[in-house]
Amino acid sequence: MEFILAKTAGFCWGVRLALNKTLEVEASQYQKVTTLGPLVHNPQVVDLLRHREIHNAGAIQEIDGGLAIIRSHGVSPADYAELERRSDAILDNTCPIVKRSQKVVQTYVKKGHFVVIYGEPRHAEVIGLIGFAGADNVRIIEGAHELDKIPADRNVLLITQTTTNVAEWQRIMKEARERFPSVVVKDTMCDATVERQDEILELCRSVDAMVVIGGKNSGTRRASRKSPPRNSASPRGTSKPKTNSRAWISRRTAGSASPRARARPRGASTASWRI
Numbered sequence: 673m674e675f676i677l678a679k680t681a682g683f684c685w686g687v688r689l690a691l692n693k694t695l696e697v698e699a700s701q702y703q704k705v706t707t708l709g710p711l712v713h714n715p716q717v718v719d720l721l722r723h724r725e726i727h728n729a730g731a732i733q734e735i736d737g738g739l740a741i742i743r744s745h746g747v748s749p750a751d752y753a754e755l756e757r758r759s760d761a762i763l764d765n766t767c768p769i770v771k772r773s774q775k776v777v778q779t780y781v782k783k784g785h786f787v788v789i790y791g792e793p794r795h796a797e798v799i800g801l802i803g804f805a806g807a808d809n810v811r812i813i814e815g816a817h818e819l820d821k822i823p824a825d826r827n828v829l830l831i832t833q834t835t836t837n838v839a840e841w842q843r844i845m846k847e848a849r850e851r852f853p854s855v856v857v858k859d860t861m862c863d864a865t866v867e868r869q870d871e872i873l874e875l876c877r878s879v880d881a882m883v884v885i886g887g888k889n890s891g892t893r894r895a896s897r898k899s900p901p902r903n904s905a906s907p908r909g910t911s912k913p914k915t916n917s918r919a920w921i922s923r924r925t926a927g928s929a930s931p932r933a934r935a936r937p938r939g940a941s942t943a944s945w946r947i
C-alpha cells in the first residue's frame with residue numbers, strides 16, 4: 673500500500689507564526705497566561721500548551737489578569753477592548769491575512785456599505801468580522817444558493833472567510849458579479865486554503881482513499897472534505913492518528929486489482945509531526 677503525503681502538509685504559515693510567538697512566551701513572567709479559545713483547532717497543540725502553563729479560556733469572562741493571547745482568527749473590536757480591561761497585557765496573534773479582511777470590512781463600513789460574508793456563522797474569524805461590520809450591518813451566507821440575501825437597496829461589500837470552500841466561493845463571486853453589478857467583491861480567501869484545496873483536487877483523481885487530518889473544529893478540514901468532485905476519492909476526516917482508521921482505508925481499497933495510492937492532506941492547524 674502506497675501513501676502519498678500532500679506537499680502542503682503541516683501548519684500554514686499563519687498558524688506557525690501564532691504558535692511560535694506563543695511558545696516564546698515565558699509563562700512564569702505572568703500571573704497567568706490564557707488564550708481566548710484554543711490557539712489553533714488542534715487538540716494536541718492545546719495539550720502541549722497546557723503543559724507549558726498556557727491555558728485555554730472558553731469565554732472572555734474567564735480571563736482575569738495576566739497575559740491574554742488572541743489566536744490567528746482574530747477578535748472583534750469590542751472583544752479586544754474587553755481583553756484590555758481584563759488582562760495585564762495582550763499578545764495579538766491575529767493572522768495578517770485575517771487582519772487584511774478586518775481592514776477591508778472597516779474601510780467599506782466607513783463608506784456606508786452593508787457587509788455580506790460567505791462563511792460559517794459560528795467560526796471565530798467570522799464572529800470577529802461581524803464585530804467589525806456591526807451586528808445590524810452584516811449577513812452571513814453559506815453558499816451561492818443564499819445570494820438572494822444580498823440587499824438590493826444597499827451598497828454592499830461581499831467577502832469570504834479565509835478558509836471556506838474555494839470552488840463555492842468562485843461560484844459566489846461569479847454569480848454575484850452577474851446578478852448584482854454594483855456589489856463590491858473582495859477576494860479575501862487565503863492562499864494557503866487555495867493551495868491545499870488545489871492539491872486535494874489533483875490527488876483525489878489518482879488515489880483510492882484520502883484522509884484529511886485536522887481538528888474537528890478546523891474550518892480548513894471541513895472545507896477540504898467538501899472540495900473533491902464526484903466520482904473521485906472522497907476524503908474522510910480524522911483528528912488523531914489512533915482514529916486514522918486503517919480498516920476504513922483497507923475497505924476503500926479492497927477488491928481493487930491494482931490499488932492506487934492513499935493520500936493524506938490535512939487542515940491548516942495540523943502539525944507535520946502529527947501526520
Ligand code: SF4
Pocket residue numbers: 684685686687744767768769770834835862863864865940
Ligand atoms: S489558513 Fe490562512 S488565514 Fe488562516 S491562519 Fe493560515 S495563513 Fe492565516
